[in-house]
Amino acid sequence: MSNDHRHDEHEHAEHHHDFEGSELSDMDLRVRTLESLLTEKGYVDPDALNALIETYETRVGPRNGCRVVARAWTDPAYRKWLLEDATAAIASLGYVGRTGEHMVTLENTATVHNIVVCTLCSCYPWTVLGLPPVWYKSAPYRSRAVSDPRGVIKEFGFDLPADVEIRVWDSTSAVRYLVLPRRPAGTEGWDEAQLAELVTRDSMIGVGLPKTVAQLQKETE
Amino acid sequence: MSGVHDLGGMHGFGPVNAEPAEPAFHHEWERRVFALTLAMNATGKWNQDMARGARESLEPVQYLSSTYYQIWFEGLKRLLVSASLVDAREIADGRPHAAAAASVRKLAAAQVGPMLTKGNPQTRAATAPARFKLDDTVKTKRMNPSTHTRLPRYCRDKRGVIIAVHGAHVFPDTNAIGRGEQPQWLYTVKFDAAELWGADTTAASVCVNLWEPYLEES
Numbered sequence: 082m083s084n085d086h087r088h089d090e091h092e093h094a095e096h097h098h099d100f101e102g103s104e105l106s107d108m109d110l111r112v113r114t115l116e117s118l119l120t121e122k123g124y125v126d127p128d129a130l131n132a133l134i135e136t137y138e139t140r141v142g143p144r145n146g147c148r149v150v151a152r153a154w155t156d157p158a159y160r161k162w163l164l165e166d167a168t169a170a171i172a173s174l175g176y177v178g179r180t181g182e183h184m185v186t187l188e189n190t191a192t193v194h195n196i197v198v199c200t201l202c203s204c205y206p207w208t209v210l211g212l213p214p215v216w217y218k219s220a221p222y223r224s225r226a227v228s229d230p231r232g233v234i235k236e237f238g239f240d241l242p243a244d245v246e247i248r249v250w251d252s253t254s255a256v257r258y259l260v261l262p263r264r265p266a267g268t269e270g271w272d273e274a275q276l277a278e279l280v281t282r283d284s285m286i287g288v289g290l291p292k293t294v295a296q297l298q299k300e301t302e
Numbered sequence: 303m304s305g306v307h308d309l310g311g312m313h314g315f316g317p318v319n320a321e322p323a324e325p326a327f328h329h330e331w332e333r334r335v336f337a338l339t340l341a342m343n344a345t346g347k348w349n350q351d352m353a354r355g356a357r358e359s360l361e362p363v364q365y366l367s368s369t370y371y372q373i374w375f376e377g378l379k380r381l382l383v384s385a386s387l388v389d390a391r392e393i394a395d396g397r398p399h400a401a402a403a404a405s406v407r408k409l410a411a412a413q414v415g416p417m418l419t420k421g422n423p424q425t426r427a428a429t430a431p432a433r434f435k436l437d438d439t440v441k442t443k444r445m446n447p448s449t450h451t452r453l454p455r456y457c458r459d460k461r462g463v464i465i466a467v468h469g470a471h472v473f474p475d476t477n478a479i480g481r482g483e484q485p486q487w488l489y490t491v492k493f494d495a496a497e498l499w500g501a502d503t504t505a506a507s508v509c510v511n512l513w514e515p516y517l518e519e520s
Contacts, residue, residue, distance in 0.1 A: 134327075
């Protein structure tokens with residue numbers, strides 16, 4: 082897992098070097114300079130920095146949210162709790178803390194589709210989804226999700242029937258949203274662990290749908 | 303503040319480019335900026351609203367041409383200087399020229415887990431009863447403050463309906479400028495998309511979390 086991770090990062094770094102020229106090595110130098118200054122002044126402990134990075138690179142991520150959604154798909158009492166008091170229901174699975182202090186679940190139905198954005202910055206439920214991806218924090222998404230969500234959704238490769246109402250949620254406060262997508266067809270009798278494999282990060286933001294059974298089978302072949 | 307960070311409804315930024323299998327960070331310096339920001343936030347020398355205000359205070363051209371963690375880096379430097387923890391000369395050459403500020407709570411590695419678990423809840427005891435209730439129609443204020451606010455431009459002077467009451471939360475507009483938390487009732491207000499955008503929208507509605515001082519009776 083971590084080897085794959087490094088590999089992706091390496092490729093991406095090369096890509097950006099082509100695009101942004103010497104700016105990145107300049108950023109490396111400037112950030113290193115600041116870190117050494119703050120360390121020398123006694124304001125930061127490098128071990129604490131490493132612990133912060135390790136937490137968000139390896140322990141907190143969308144897998145947490147996938148488990149919440151899969152539980153809601155299999156356990157009607159949990160689903161009800163998740164819709165009524167998302168903070169407590171999510172905490173019961175061990176996902177608590179920073180940027181998950183005030184959670185609200187948004188349920189997709191046959192007639193309503195929810196999509197989440199933060200037009201002002203990058204507010205995102207870290208406890209269940211990890212750190213936000215670059216596109217979520219980017220100007221194209223933040224500017225258009227709030228006025229043209231259907232157009233944005235198409236850029237993610239799917240569309241919704243014209244009669245589905247699209248409800249946009251702008252995360253302007255500490256209240257953070259988890260979209261509860263609809264359970265895919267053909268999954269009767271599946272257990273929580275199997276269902277969690279169908280849940281995607283994007284489906285919990287509202288810019289994607291869960292994988293279909295056929296998609297999952299194709300992936301695991 | 304009506305800055306370029308307030309992007310809702312703008313055009314011209316092109317399509318959304320999602321990267322498949324995106325890593326949490328793309329460069330080592332991004333990891334360090336992320337961790338430095340969280341660690342320095344934990345010193346208690348400023349609050350999260352001040353931190354947002356610092357990032358929003360970048361000049362528009364710089365803000366829009368910076369990557370996300372470049373904005374964090376610039377914001378962090380501004381916070382450090384304004385809190386008198388470092389000066390511009392120290393940032394430039396990376397060497398201390400003056401003694402460290404007193405009473406800076408340094409985050410220890412062992413405190414990271416408990417700090418993240420505890421989080422930073424924004425709810426506070428209410429100092430007055432809520433002015434609005436579920437299903438009330440409200441109108442957002444027409445305003446243009448030069449300092450930090452969480453009322454986006456696109457939903458100022460618009461009518462909407464209260465669909466949730468979240469209790470009293472820290473009020474960013476005062477907290478960001480050192481005037482205290484001044485907790486205010488927080489509501490979710492649902493706007494018909496047509497109220498915000500006329501016919502130029504594919505949304506049915508837009509729901510925004512808004513503090514009571516942003517709202518008036520419709």
